[in-house]
Amino acid sequence: MKKLRYSFGLLALALIFLSSCRDTVEPNIPYSTFDTGAYLRTIARTSVDFQLADLGKSTFALTLEAVDIEDGATVETVEIMVRHRRLITGVGLEYTPKGGDAKVKTLSASDFAANADSRFLRTSFVITAAEALAAVGLDAAYLKKGDVFEFRLILNDKKGRSFNSSNVTTNVAGAVFYDSPFQYFVDVE
Template sequence: MKKFKYSFGLLLGAVILLGSCRDFVEPRIPYTTFDTAAYLRTISSTSTSFSLDSLASSKFEIVVEAVDAEDGGTVETVEVRVRHRRLIPNVGLIYTPATDVIVKTLKKSDFAPNATSRFLRSTILVTATETLAAVGLAPGAIRADDVFEFRLVLNDRFGRVFTDSNISGDLTAPFYNSPFFYPVSVVAP
C-alpha cells in the first residue's frame, strides 16, 4: 500500500509538471502585427528658461529623438505649440492665449541620423522673440515668474497624433524621458 501511494504521488506530480508547461493562450498573440506608437525622447535641454533682462537673446532649445518601430521613420511633422501662463494672487492662473498656438513646425526632413543612436534626432530651437510674437505679447508685458508652456505634438504618417494629453505615465519617466510638455520660466537677473 505504501508503494502504491508513493507511485501514485510520483505519477500525479509528473502529470502536474508536464501539464503546467503548456501555453494556454488561445489564440496565439501575433506580436508582429501589433500597432506600435511613437514618442519623442528628450536627449538634452540646452536652454529651458528666458531671462527677463535679455529676452532678445533668450531661447528654448532641446534635442529630441523620434522613437518608433521604424527608428523614427514614421514621423511626418512635430508641432511646437506654446502659451503664456501667469499666476495672479487671489485670482488664479491666467493663460494668454487661452489655448496654445503653433510657434514652429518640424518636418520629417528636419530629423537626421546621429552617431550615438539608431533613431533620428532634431534640435528644437524657439527664441523668446518668436515665442512672444506667437502668443501676442510685447516684451514689456512679461514679468519674472511668468511661464511659457511648450507642448510638442507628433503626427505620424498613419494619421495618429501623440502629445502630452494621450501618453501613458511611464513615458515621462527618466528612461523614456518623453514628457511632450516643457515649462519655460521667465527668470529675473
C-alpha cells in the first residue's frame, strides 16, 4: 500500500510539474517590416486546348487575381510568355523558339481592377492561337496533334522583384487555395 501511495504521489507531482510549464519565448520576427511576395491566383481558365480543326476560334484565356500585401496594388506588369514544344520519337522534345520563351502579351497595373467577389484586384485576358503562333514564329500548317504550347507568367512588382514559375514554391503553385502555378499548358487537339 505504501508503494501505491508513493507511486500515486510521484504521478501527481509529475502531472503538476508538466502542466505548469509554459512557453515564454516570444518571436523575434519584426512583422511590421516583414518582406512579403506576390502571386497570381487562377480564378478561371476558360480554355484548355487549341483545336487544330478550328484554330481561328481557339484561345487561351484566364482570369487572375493579384494577391499581395496591398491587395494587388504592388503589381507593375505581368508578362505572358509562350513557347511551343513537340515530342519527336527517338529524339526527345523540340522547343520553338529555341532560345527560350517569346513574349506574347504584357498586362499593366491598369489592367487589374476591383471586383465584387474579392478584395484583391483581378484581370482577364485572351490569347488567340494566331497570336501564340506569331509569337513563336510558326504557322498553322506546322502544327500537329499532340503539340503543346507552354504559357508562363512573370509578375513584376513595384519593388523591382519578379515572381514566376521558377521561383514559386510547390505549395503556392499547386495548392487549391493559392492555385498560382505561373505556368499553363495548352494542348493542340
